[in-house]
Amino acid sequence: xxxxxxxxxxxxxxxxxxxxxxxxxxxxxxxxxxxxxxxxxxxxxxxxxxxxxxxxxxxxxxxxxx
Numbered sequence: 001x002x003x004x005x006x007x008x009x010x011x012x013x014x015x016x017x018x019x020x021x022x023x024x025x026x027x028x029x030x031x032x033x034x035x036x037x038x039x040x041x042x043x044x045x046x047x048x049x050x051x052x053x054x055x056x057x058x059x060x061x062x063x064x065x066x
Contacts, residue, residue, distance in 0.1 A: 002065060007032075012039035030056075030064055 003026075005019040015023075023029065023043045031041065033054025041050060051064050 007036045007040065010037050012037050012042075015040060015043075028064060030061060 003022050005015070005022060008014045008016075020043055023040065024045065026044060026048050028049045028051070029041065029044055030051045030053050033052050044050065049064070051061075053061055056064070
């Protein structure tokens with residue numbers, strides 16, 4: 001399943017309850033580099049694979065989604 005979660009205005013405490021829940025359960029998170037507050041990623045489980053899409057090609061993003 002793929003989810004798109006908005007990072008909102010940037011403050012980590014302003015994420016929606018649903019967005020936070022999804023981050024906490026995710027096996028893989030692809031985030032938009034400097035556009036996302038890195039504190040949000042602290043909500044991911046330790047084994048979650050994190051990818052900064054700003055450093056990825058489209059093909060790499062597609063592979064990470066699969």
